[in-house]
Amino acid sequence: MRPFDYASPGTIAETLALLADAQPGGVSGVRPLAGGTDLLTLMKADLVAPHLLVDIKRLADLDDAITEGPDGLEIGALATLAQIEADPLVGALAPALAEAASLAASPQLRNMATVGGNLLQRPRCWYFRSPRVDCWLKGGAGCPAREGENALHALFGADPCVAVHPSDLATALVALDAEVRLRGRGGERRLPVAEFFALPEDARRTETVILGDELIVSLRIPAAAPGTRSTYLKAMDRKVWAFALVGIAASLRLDGGRIAEARLVLGGVSPIPMRATEAERLLVGAESGSGVFAQAAELAMAGAVPLRDNGYKVPLAKALVRRVLLALAARPALAAD
Ligand SMILES: Cc1cc2nc3c(=O)[nH]c(=O)nc-3n(C[C@H](O)[C@H](O)[C@H](O)COP(=O)(O)OP(=O)(O)OC[C@H]3O[C@@H](n4cnc5c(N)ncnc54)[C@H](O)[C@@H]3O)c2cc1C
Ligand code: SF4
Structure with missing residues (x-):
C-alpha cells in the first residue's frame, strides 16, 4: 500500500471541500473512507492509490439513523x-x-x-482485482474475462465489461x-x-x-401500498460469506388473487442490477400462481448470452425467480397494511 494522508473533518461541507480535489469517474486522489472493507482492500492491491483518505464516520451531520x-x-x-x-x-x-x-x-x-x-464497492472479477492485469474497467484496452475464466461473470448487458x-x-x-x-x-x-x-x-x-x-x-x-410484500433470495457456492452467483429481489402487490404491481430484479447476471421489465409486465394483471411465475422466469432470462463457463446461471436464475415469486405469493403482506 502506498503512503497516504488521513483527514477527519467535522461536517459534510468540510468533507466536500476536501473532495473537490477529486476527479470525475471515481478515479480520485481523495477518497471518502467509511467502513474501509472495500476501499482498503483495493488500496492494498494498489488498484487505487489516493493521497488522502477522508474519514466520514465521524461527521456531525452524516448518520446511520x-x-x-x-x-x-x-x-x-x-x-x-x-x-x-x-x-x-x-x-x-x-x-x-x-x-x-x-x-x-x-x-x-x-x-x-x-x-x-x-x-x-467495485466488482469482484478476479482480473479486475489482480494488480497484474490492466483490464478495460481499470483503463486498459481489453477484457480478459470474456474469453478467460468467466464462471462468475455476466449474462446480460456486458459489453465490453462482463463483470x-x-x-x-x-x-x-x-x-x-x-x-x-x-x-x-x-x-x-x-x-x-x-x-x-x-x-x-x-x-x-x-x-x-x-x-x-x-x-x-x-x-x-417509499412507503409500500397495502398488499405489498418483498423478498430477496441468493444462490451462493457456500452457505455464508460468498457473493451472489445469482441474487433475486422481488416485490409484489396482490389485490385478491391478482397481481397489481410487480418488481423483479436480478443480481449476479449483469454489471449493474437488472430489472426484468418484460417479466414484470407479464405478471401485472395476471392471477398469482405457479404457471405465470414459470413464464416470468423464462422471460426474465430471455436474451441471456452465456459465456464459456457461466451457462449454469440461466437455469439457476430461472429456478430462483420461480422460488421468489412463489414465496412472495405465500407470504403475508407488509406490517404497514
Ligand atoms: C470478504 C468479503 C465478502 C463480501 N461479501 C459481500 C456480499 O456477499 N454481498 C455484498 O453485498 N457485499 C459483500 N461484500 C462487500 C461489502 O459489503 C462492502 O465492502 C461494504 O459494504 C463497503 O462498505 P464500507 O463502508 O466498508 O465502504 P468503504 O470500503 O469505506 O468504501 C467503499 C467505496 O465507497 C466510497 N464511499 C463509502 N461511503 C461513501 C459515501 N457515503 N459517499 C460517497 N462515497 C462513499 C469509498 O470512497 C470507496 O470508494 C464483501 C466484502 C468482503 C471484503
Ligand atoms: S469483466 Fe473484463 S473489463 Fe470487466 S473487470 Fe473483469 S476483466 Fe475487467
Missing part, C-alpha cells in the same frame, strides 16, 4: 449492514433489504460495512424503488437507485453516476 417518516423509510449512509439486518422497521417495511443485508458477507464484515460503501455487480443490497433497493440522496458542493440531488447504477462506458469506467466530489447522504424507500 433508520427512521420512518411521511415519505417512507430513510436510512443514513453510515448505517451498517448489521444494523439494517436487525432493524425492526426495515424488517417490517422493506423485508427484501433486511434479507439482502443478512445474506451479505460475514457477521464481522456486516458490523463494519456501511450501506453507502456497499453501493459503491457482475457484487452488491446484494443494490438488487433489493432497486426492487423497492428506493432513491439515493447525494450531496455535492453545488447542492443535493436525488436519484432512483435504478438510475444511480449505469453500465460502465468509455468515458466513465465505473458502475455508478456518482461524481468524485459527491457523498451519498442517505437512502429513501
Whole structure:
C-alpha cells in the first residue's frame, strides 16, 4: 500500500471541500473512507492509490439513523449492514433489504460495512482485482474475462465489461424503488437507485453516476401500498460469506388473487442490477400462481448470452425467480397494511 494522508473533518461541507480535489469517474486522489472493507482492500492491491483518505464516520451531520417518516423509510449512509439486518422497521417495511443485508458477507464484515460503501464497492472479477492485469474497467484496452475464466461473470448487458455487480443490497433497493440522496458542493440531488447504477462506458469506467466530489447522504424507500410484500433470495457456492452467483429481489402487490404491481430484479447476471421489465409486465394483471411465475422466469432470462463457463446461471436464475415469486405469493403482506 502506498503512503497516504488521513483527514477527519467535522461536517459534510468540510468533507466536500476536501473532495473537490477529486476527479470525475471515481478515479480520485481523495477518497471518502467509511467502513474501509472495500476501499482498503483495493488500496492494498494498489488498484487505487489516493493521497488522502477522508474519514466520514465521524461527521456531525452524516448518520446511520433508520427512521420512518411521511415519505417512507430513510436510512443514513453510515448505517451498517448489521444494523439494517436487525432493524425492526426495515424488517417490517422493506423485508427484501433486511434479507439482502443478512445474506451479505460475514457477521464481522456486516458490523463494519456501511450501506453507502456497499453501493459503491467495485466488482469482484478476479482480473479486475489482480494488480497484474490492466483490464478495460481499470483503463486498459481489453477484457480478459470474456474469453478467460468467466464462471462468475455476466449474462446480460456486458459489453465490453462482463463483470457482475457484487452488491446484494443494490438488487433489493432497486426492487423497492428506493432513491439515493447525494450531496455535492453545488447542492443535493436525488436519484432512483435504478438510475444511480449505469453500465460502465468509455468515458466513465465505473458502475455508478456518482461524481468524485459527491457523498451519498442517505437512502429513501417509499412507503409500500397495502398488499405489498418483498423478498430477496441468493444462490451462493457456500452457505455464508460468498457473493451472489445469482441474487433475486422481488416485490409484489396482490389485490385478491391478482397481481397489481410487480418488481423483479436480478443480481449476479449483469454489471449493474437488472430489472426484468418484460417479466414484470407479464405478471401485472395476471392471477398469482405457479404457471405465470414459470413464464416470468423464462422471460426474465430471455436474451441471456452465456459465456464459456457461466451457462449454469440461466437455469439457476430461472429456478430462483420461480422460488421468489412463489414465496412472495405465500407470504403475508407488509406490517404497514
Ligand atoms: C470478504 C468479503 C465478502 C463480501 N461479501 C459481500 C456480499 O456477499 N454481498 C455484498 O453485498 N457485499 C459483500 N461484500 C462487500 C461489502 O459489503 C462492502 O465492502 C461494504 O459494504 C463497503 O462498505 P464500507 O463502508 O466498508 O465502504 P468503504 O470500503 O469505506 O468504501 C467503499 C467505496 O465507497 C466510497 N464511499 C463509502 N461511503 C461513501 C459515501 N457515503 N459517499 C460517497 N462515497 C462513499 C469509498 O470512497 C470507496 O470508494 C464483501 C466484502 C468482503 C471484503
Ligand atoms: S469483466 Fe470487466 S473487470 Fe473483469 S476483466 Fe473484463 S473489463 Fe475487467
